[in-house]
Amino acid sequence: MTITITAFEKSPDGGKGLARDTRVRWALEEVGLPYEVRLVSFKALKEPAHLSRHPFGQIPTYEEGGLVLFETGAIVLHLAQNHPGLLPDDADARARAIAWMFAAVNTIEPPILELFTAAFLERDKPWAAERVPMVKERIRDRLRPLAARLGDAEWLDGEFSAGDLMMASVLLRTRSSGLLDEFPTLAAYVARGEARPAYQRAFAAQLAINAP
């Protein structure tokens, strides 16, 4: 059955892996499934055809036969639950890997999204200079316990899982601010994720679309 995902026709980051379709491409590559990509313009994101697939007018979406999914976490989990390679076999270990997926999007990512708001959307506001460091400190407050839990381990809980895929993808967004490099073990963790052949293929496929 053909799998089709959507991605930005022109990614705001120039295809450097920060758009959320990277996470889905990475998961597809990890489980070894071929997929097709439908590119969507910013204008088309908010048109009825796309909104029928994604109520919030974002990318990525996922289509497989009659199934239409949105939300990156849900798509990655769907792939992980139906194909070997992204979740351990043991039931308890699976539940813990899924907990890390939720931790990525609901504990780590919110203050990172807030930094994007502070540093970009509110860049010209008079409070930007005082506020950006406050938001950065809130991110550190999450990265510190994450680094403590990871310790010297390679991945968060045993073998590489969908939890690591989501966590590394979220952490990637802190690199440009310099925050990631303040936590060398987390920076190395993200680098291990990026070094995986599946990530390399996903990144290259996304960059190819956005290459000048």
Next chain:
Amino acid sequence: MTITITAFEKSPDGGKGLARDTRVRWALEEVGLPYEVRLVSFKALKEPAHLSRHPFGQIPTYEEGGLVLFETGAIVLHLAQNHPGLLPDDADARARAIAWMFAAVNTIEPPILELFTAAFLERDKPWAAERVPMVKERIRDRLRPLAARLGDAEWLDGEFSAGDLMMASVLLRTRSSGLLDEFPTLAAYVARGEARPAYQRAFAAQLAINAP
């Protein structure tokens, strides 16, 4: 097997259902599982015993035999996948219900968390008066398409599911700001959630701990 969750010894909202253990209690009540509660003080949240269960020093946690979980979404999903009542039988419908769980925590909740930051943590900052309305507008930008998708339906996708449980729980947090009531169909949706006997039992159990 005994299920034990953790909750605040003294909830910041006085037990009005906004602490995240409400979501887990609600799910447990929906699937009809008894559970025990270990109350945790703010001080104990950051001590090693609790951090071993929850790396970020938050509540709730979930213990069942040898399994220890954190992240509300992951706990609710674990219950939903292992007990009837919170996910449809059809595989595609299950995947869509899980997509709404992720939409609740990764699309709808982040700007709501940002409003808490803006309206409480940064209340005394000189930018609060100008910034709070901006953050509220960002929440409206998410509630508008959510209301459009819900339409006149009772729940987001067919029968009540873990997706609705998580979405209603997240939306509840917008009530005190007046934002929820700007969207009458969403306010009615949340009220339908609150009217469920399982929610009523979860709410009462939490309030009982915090009653003066």
